[in-house]
Amino acid sequence: MKVVLAYSGGLDTSVILKWLQEEYNAEVITFCADLGQEEELSGLDEKAYRTGAVKSYIEDLRELFVQDYVFPMMQANAIYEGNYLLGTSIARPLIAKRLVEVARAEGAEAICHGATGKGNDQVRFELTAYALEPHIQVIAPWRLDNWRFRSRTDLIEYARDHGIAVPVTQEKPYSMDRNILHISFEGGVLEDPWEAAPDSMCMLTTPLAETPDEPEQVVISFAEGLPTALNGTAMSPADLLAALNRQAGAHGVGRIDIVENRFVGMKSRGVYETPGGTVLHHAHRALETITMDREVMHLRDSFIPKYAELVYNGFWFSPERKMLQAAVTESQHNVTGDVRCKLFKGACHVTGRRSPHSLYRPDIATFEEDSVYNQADADGFIKLNALRLRVLAMEQEASGN
Numbered sequence: 001m002k003v004v005l006a007y008s009g010g011l012d013t014s015v016i017l018k019w020l021q022e023e024y025n026a027e028v029i030t031f032c033a034d035l036g037q038e039e040e041l042s043g044l045d046e047k048a049y050r051t052g053a054v055k056s057y058i059e060d061l062r063e064l065f066v067q068d069y070v071f072p073m074m075q076a077n078a079i080y081e082g083n084y085l086l087g088t089s090i091a092r093p094l095i096a097k098r099l100v101e102v103a104r105a106e107g108a109e110a111i112c113h114g115a116t117g118k119g120n121d122q123v124r125f126e127l128t129a130y131a132l133e134p135h136i137q138v139i140a141p142w143r144l145d146n147w148r149f150r151s152r153t154d155l156i157e158y159a160r161d162h163g164i165a166v167p168v169t170q171e172k173p174y175s176m177d178r179n180i181l182h183i184s185f186e187g188g189v190l191e192d193p194w195e196a197a198p199d200s201m202c203m204l205t206t207p208l209a210e211t212p213d214e215p216e217q218v219v220i221s222f223a224e225g226l227p228t229a230l231n232g233t234a235m236s237p238a239d240l241l242a243a244l245n246r247q248a249g250a251h252g253v254g255r256i257d258i259v260e261n262r263f264v265g266m267k268s269r270g271v272y273e274t275p276g277g278t279v280l281h282h283a284h285r286a287l288e289t290i291t292m293d294r295e296v297m298h299l300r301d302s303f304i305p306k307y308a309e310l311v312y313n314g315f316w317f318s319p320e321r322k323m324l325q326a327a328v329t330e331s332q333h334n335v336t337g338d339v340r341c342k343l344f345k346g347a348c349h350v351t352g353r354r355s356p357h358s359l360y361r362p363d364i365a366t367f368e369e370d371s372v373y374n375q376a377d378a379d380g381f382i383k384l385n386a387l388r389l390r391v392l393a394m395e396q397e398a399s400g401n
Helices: 011-024 044-050 062-075 091-106 121-132 152-161 237-250 275-291 294-313 319-331 377-399
Strands: 002-006 027-034 055-060 110-112 137-139 175-178 183-186 216-223 226-230 255-261 267-273 337-344 347-354
Touching: 002 011, 002 091, 011 027, 011 152, 027 091, 044 055, 055 091, 062 091, 062 226, 062 237, 062 275, 062 319, 091 110, 091 121, 121 137, 121 294, 216 237, 216 275, 226 237, 226 275, 237 275, 237 337, 275 337, 275 347, 294 319
Parallel strands: 002 027, 002 110, 027 055, 110 137
Antiparallel strands: 175 183, 183 267, 216 226, 216 337, 255 267, 337 347
């Protein structure tokens, strides 16, 4: 049997690689998408082969990830439950898509992932896989009866017994997931929602007490809702996001501590760092305020909870997400211009916005004297909008209610 394993080199997938060989006598091909994990990818090929992989893929997908997944999602201003910028969620469709494509190319009978039966990732991986390859066989060890491990402690012991080096220890039991958009921390010390996350957990953001005492200004340029330049320098999508991560992260921007509702039904606490993405979100919304028609903006905003839910739950390749994306893309034609932001002590403050397509008219909005707005027109406007309220009030008055 030939299996393509979604492989990170972390605790779960390292154990699964060895377990697939023992349990299924499988030829295991490992696949890792480089989405910006940086040092986590060091020595990954060698580790996979040492653990028994017959072939190892590591693909640099950073530009594709930001251009075709992250930025289109940001055009929709997608935030799950008002807080989460979907850094892990948006990575899963691309990983699963390439996993299926590698399986096709290698003639593999199955794909395998290390997501647990309690989490969202199992759904995201498999919904994508089935949407693209309806007859694919999926091995999800955490849901199988022959998977004898019941905790991270079990996995750590198995790894030690088999000489597998893993980054998780009993002293540092929380799990991490990193890409160019964010890093997430879950489990272990974070399972008590009252326990404060330690500053030592910070990787992309500087602890607030250590951030600079002077603010920093950044200018983001957009073309049709897509970021194109930072401080006047044109950059590729991945380079722009990486540079903004460094600048915003130095000021502690983009760190959140939340409890969210998982798709499978339980609540989960996570700490997320999304420095560059946080600035892009605020800047994009600010530019929209001067370039989008009011009714178009309000209609698009009504899509945000549904769009975010579809990304969070793993329906990136669903027809309804594609339909919403088409509407979002249509709404962005005039969202071109620049936004200036001030980064300081964990906050991103928008201080300016400009656009060649601006709908903001100082000569209309001014509180000073003007010649283009007749304030008396508001009298009829108010009375017409109040008509139904007046009729209701008169009916209630007549009936004694």
